[in-house]
Amino acid sequence: MTKQLQIRRVLLLVALLCVALAGLGYRLVDLQVLRHAELQAKAQEYTVKQILRAPRRGDIVDSRGNVLATSMFVKTVCANPSLLGNHQALVARTIAPILKLNEAEVFQKLQPKITLNPTNGLPTTNRYVRLKEKVAPETWLQVSNAMSQLKFAVDDSGLTKSQKDAQQSFYRDLRKAGVFTELMDDQLRVYQNRTLAAHVIGFVGKNLNNTNNLPGDEAIGRAGIEQTMEEKLAGTVGWRVTGVDNKRREVVAQRTQDVEPRDGFNVVLTIDSVLQHILETELAKGMEKHSPISITGVIVRPRTGEVLAMATLPVFDPNNVGKITDAHRNRVISERMEPGSTFKIVAVSGALNEGVVKLNDVIDCGQGQFSYAGRVLHDAHGGHGPLTVENVVAKSSNIGAAKIGIRLTETRLYDYMKRFGFGDETGIPLPYEQAGTVARVDKWSKVSIAQIPMGHGVDVTRLQMVMAMAAVANGGWLMKPMLVSKLEDRNGQIIAQYQPQRIRQAISENTARQLTVALKSAVSTNGTAEKASLEGYTVAGKTGTAQKIEHGTYSTTKFISSFIGFFPADNPELCISVVLDEPKGQYYGGLTAAPVFHEVAERAANYLNIKPDEKPSIAVNSSGGTINLPDARTTRLVAQRTTSNP
Template identity: 30%
Template structure:
């Protein structure tokens, strides 16, 4: 900052200019003619001693900075012309009396380039008159008196000593810093080299080895599927695939003609695959297309013998299904890569699928692209998939399908389903669907042929549900086996009137065997009134309705039940007789199996055991089971239901099987699709034999476009399927005949 004299009068301090003028006095760019003064001329003249002191201090400062000013010679002030002395006034000042001495700017002095010895900056000279010299000059008449100043009069404080020059850099310090940086750089390079040689060397070596390796995939065979006797239902066999590299094919038309008879395709189908093409995304040439997969080995060898350019023949695997359509809706099928797509193949894909192995070996390059003797070789053996043994019996399955198909064709049925259950274990002995497909050629199947009707189709069960109502009523003590119900020809619930097909006069007392034999809607609704909606709903769930059975087939439906809070006025008449609800054929078969199994419901299942590649057998987890009704009530209900096949004019006479006591029930309902009824009827019959000690339950459901035809097909189909099943498993005929039933009073 500029120095300020402490003895300066206060009024002068107020009129002084800012210290920027003092700072400018020490810049190399020059100063104005007023630089150097501290007051007006009168003040300088009044104190000549101060002026002499100021001159002496400035001379010392010039000596310190290396100046060469002559001793005793006051410094000159230069005008606008470089080098002009200050006492030579310019023409402008002489012509204009308003301009006083120093009232104009001057050119800055030339900057000195020579630095005094021992200093790092150029010498600077003070230019301009001092305060005392300016005071000695006669004051012009037009100049204002001391203490006054014109607006253009610019005064400056005495210049302060210039600040010390900045220190120069220290070379030794810079040298040390540069040395440290260089050492750090060399250290980093050294560490990286050590890392390459020691730490990363194995990785680079492994990468180099990887580039020299050839890899061959060792396919893992997919596990087989057996029936309960060990007969093969599906297995994998070695095969070959035929593919093409279109870029290498020279004559597509001629090549297609040679391949057509061996691949079993038309030349017009093969030729487009042999043509060159571009990939849609990358635009690169197509280098691979499938021609055929799963070709048998002999035909593949003939294709290889042709030595056609661009044709690739290599190892493959295909799924072989000896039975073709046998249990096809249950077993399902696989894709071209042998991944399960439907049925058991899809549900247990992770169990059946194996893990491919790999052979890696070191080869040369170019003409030496062959295994290197003694080179790297690694083999990871393939792990074949596990096999499944189903509860299905191949012979029973075949007969069930055959009998069902013959009956369906006679009535031109839309679909059909047949289920054979082991009553004590819950094993599915057979499960047939109509229509079906050839699993060995599943690509030709229609969508409606692929479904397993026993688990995916949903229907209202109709009168076969009446066995559930009587079971619950007997268990709750609402009725006894010898109870009677007073009925008439019809009954009204809500705004709906329900009629019996076998009508009786008002006030007729019908027995429980008569109720089942003539399928009385009126009697069933009255029994359900005594039981109550809450109890009926409870027993429906106990019998497994409204929830998937967990059999293990993909796409199984759960059906739907109506809780009592959702019942309408008509629900009290519709639900007891099997309407306003939805079930699958398998759910109803399992419910009847619970009655046959002395009142214990057992979860239906398909898997008997799993066989590992090493032969180790794994049994599935125990199936779920629970008691629904007592054994006494179950036995009483089975005897009551014998009237369905034995009483004259009963609804199930067509299901009677000579030599065996049969307990069962007929039903007529509708298919439910997307929450709506489908036009047509679903006739059904579910029964068990022998009635005194049931071994098997057979359920048959048939959907026809007309009315009543389903019931005509279901009874005979049940009879024939049950007859074969009993003979196949050598079940002895009944030794005691069915009782004689009284139906009405």
């Protein structure tokens, strides 16, 4: 009986052992096979760390290498409240002035917050609070030095050696790690010239999606070149995979991957900062004198389509973008308008190109009135009788342009509008460009053929108009506006070089020459743009004064005033546009925009040393002979030298 009992006990023990071994085996299979990937990942969280390494954002520079936008590495300053004990007030008093923060707010942030650990249910003190972002390295150095020199009223009498050691360790950790910076530096985008070319350069903002999973706030382009060239400017993220100790500190010997980030490329623009400054300065004077809603200007090199300057006022500071308003809009490309008389170059050039008219053909302008399709059209600059085609342009006759457009016919007028690029985006590398509106012929009203030649019934952008005038200036070729010249790496090595692009020949070279003759007449005592003329240079151009549409009808008090011109007329270096939206008082383009053009062109000619194309004036000397008088440009240069060298 005893023997049987012993056997049963042995069998029970064996059974229990088998069950235990089976359980252990299952647990091993569960840990080593079924949950291997999960547990391995958890283990790596504690022993392996991946550190992402942000690339430096590329610079934006002008055509002469002047930096317009750059990035500097900055710190994000944080604190560990669990290390501060009851010294929050002292720490706040020490670092708040350096960081230019409110001391009371810093004190509140440094207060420890007790929460329950979700893993073990034990109370824990928060170890991280962000105090300030975008802190310059030199400012952080001041904070670090101030923390290292903190002095505490310590009474260690009566303490044991181990207690003294613990106390010293506490204060050492407080000074060294109580306030710290995030492991990876952030970047601060700096626009050194503040508002200069702001609408072209654009600005950056936070990447809310944080597509690269970088710590801190990753910045991406939100407007202008910053946005359209984001991929080139941003660079490529690097990373480091390394082992860490039980305090999550890197063990250098255990690095397994170390990939350097590739910095963003520098974007070199066609913009010239000096010309940009000249343009913005003169536009500001025009803004002050005429108080328009806005004033815009563009300077283009006609032969290449290079945009040398582009400005819109009011302007903004990309260093401090604030709330987005109308001032942030680049009206040169994003705002559509009826162009008014500057659009007459389309109908007249088309008619000349088709042989429908010649410059000396006479058009009866009906003493300022013309009835067509049940509508009476009027001339804005008084009543004109018979005018040659050249004088139709010079005196900006609406009726003359309408009759030329009728001769050209609807289909051909539409064709020339499209040839000059109207109704299509120009392709400039800037966001939010509008294409304008050019309705198909089957959508025209009966009077459209008479209204469109004078710049009514069609929507364009300011950039489209200046590129159309540039096409006349360069012999008939519509150019793609060129804003980016090349891409360079951090060492100045050229990565990509961009070339001027011809889109199409809008009109023949001969037609362009003929129209230039008419446009030169416009900038004379015989034309509407006498105030755009320059001493020493022949200017060709066209004024525009367009009534704004308000509640479906043309306003009699609100106008878009403009002048677009180029010089030297027969070998143009620059084509310049100036447009005012609702100038107060005088509103004709010849009285508002043309004088601004004059000032911009005069200063630009001096800066670029453009050779005059007009002969110096002739005067009679006291002996009865003739002498050459220097042109105004030479006189100014001599005066400048005389002034600077007493």
